[in-house]
Amino acid sequence: MNVKIETLPFSPRHPHLKLDVVRPQGPEPPQGWPVIIWLHGGGWRLQSRTARPDFPKHFAAEGFAMVSIDYRLAPAHPHPAQVHDLRQAIRFLRLHHVDLILDPERIGLWGSSAGGHIAAMTALKGDLKYTDAEAVPTDYRDIPTHVSCVMEGYGPARIEQLLPAYMGAETPQDMPVTTPEQDLLGGAATSPESYDHQLKWAAAASPVHQDAAQAPPFLIMHGTDDCMVPPGQSIALHTHLAQAGRQSTLVLIEGFGHGFLNPGEVAELGPNVRLDNGRLEREPRTDFRIAQSPRNRFELRNLAADHEMILRFFALYLR
Template identity: 35%
Template sequence: MKLLSLLTAGFLLMSSEMTFGQPKGNSQPGNPPDRARMMQNLKAHPNLEYVSGGHERHKLDLFLPKEESEPLPLIIWIHGGAWQNGSKEGCPPLRKGYTDHGYAVASINYRLSGHATFPAQIEDCKAAIRWLRGHAQEYNLDPDRFGVWGSSAGGHLVALVGTSGGVTEYDVGDYMEQSSSVQAVCDFYGPTDLIAFVQTPGYTNHSNIHSPESKLIGGLVLENEEQATRANPIEYVSEDDPPFLIVHGDKDPVVPINQSELLFKAMKSQKLSVHFHTIHGAGHGRPGFDAPELNEMVLKFFDSTLKGNSGEKEPAQAITSESTAQAESRPDPNERFRPSFEKILIRADKDNDGKISAQEFKASPDLFKRLDRNQDGYITQEEHNQLFGIKD
């Protein structure tokens, strides 16, 4: 408790990334499989380089069930972290046992905003998808059954992958003969319209130069509207987009729910297949996103879009649903005093490098030493997550 008080005073926080429970029990959707058994039943291919001679972040991990003989549908996880943190190591589809349900699972890294500004991030995501299609036969993947799933900044990128399937300007590099389109998109609370985002009451601090959105596009959103518009998934919505499942909490303090509402409305106007699920009382990934009912909803979505055997396209539907975050899933009372990591960076990260230096840290030097777990002179989101035992 003393450490928690110190953390509050020092503005260190619970992660803005989605929290998932540790796997346990059997492989039903709401009860992920035993990790040791699951790992025995899959083939892991870590750190595959999807851009030859590229950046150190141009790597992905691929996981395949051992016993499958037919070409596999693939779910690609794209991590969040405000486009400036995070990594492929946190892979919810793997932890939730999707390989036990007959899927291959990939988790990709991409260049962060500290490495390169937009469109580097979407270029990398599309390059990874093309690489996976180019190696589909080698890894027993079905190139016609690719889905993407991501949260927060990852939600933004999967939504952009889904809506920009026919946009060629973001396809650069190798395997250009392969498509970067996908057949299903699961977007957890991703930004979709940066201009509307930064003007939303209660979220206007995202319009300043230290915000993740400004760092992504390389300048203030409202002073660089053309570049911001290029980054908006909503800009590319068209009649050939794949089915979407969109999930957002109505108490999200980081990404306003209007981002998902706007995307749903745009897709509905194009008569696309889209399901928008609101979790009442849920924040930015918690509580509510670890509920068995939501796990089952996501699995059924991918089963219906990637495993349908009829050969006929189902009629497009725009539907909404809702649930309520259960009280036992809510954070402890002290959490309301913990600002998001993004908000900490906005206030403290003066050099825009996505981490907090000793010079930028305003609390005591002793507290900084306790938080700087690897003693490299910086506090990162990963170190914060390790401290609180939070998964990406």
């Protein structure tokens, strides 16, 4: 499928950030194409908008405009910079929806790993006009950031549980290599007091501690053998959404590890880190377990845990 990729800067305050738009071929719908925004992984520290699935195949060929965005990377830009960037990208797409041939009321999010965390946090704050000392450019201040649905893949949801214990290092030479979660929060704690503050900030940066009363429908996928982000993180997110009375579907894929939404060539965490890249496409009939919140509209009968399931989810809530 031959497609044209349109690359645009979307943040006046951070002009180096860009987004790519891939639109379907064929007659343009009067209201514009429904939109799926992809958020790449990389531990909040690596990668760019180019680390993404095959957009013409997933899902531009099925009538969705696919968008991938850059976001500022940690530790130079700690949380909530990444959420602010996604919120600004949503505002940009809404402001320019006529020129881009997009439907401003049909926007979904699709994120993996760190990108899943950013997608979930943004969706749960979508009813807020401003958030977390957010600096919004003048032309965008009245543009909302809500979305219609979220496909969240193996993202951290309870970050305080993933922080290592404070080791009491006294000098920079003694400090261990920081984890992605520490870098998301600005780096390793340097005192017991700063560690206590970091734990509180980690909770504030976690989807399970956000108000879910207005949450859009979620599809959450996680591998049962994920050693980088334990599946309990996704279970906690699903439980949080279900307890708030929102629509959530949790899919736990037997034996899968981290990174299965990535195509084979994406080195999400660097060239020497092996992940389960491409496995969702290679093994579409793998056993899986599901949990759904009450009154869920997403019908899973006869579906495998694969890209077709993700497509059906977006089709339900965006078409």
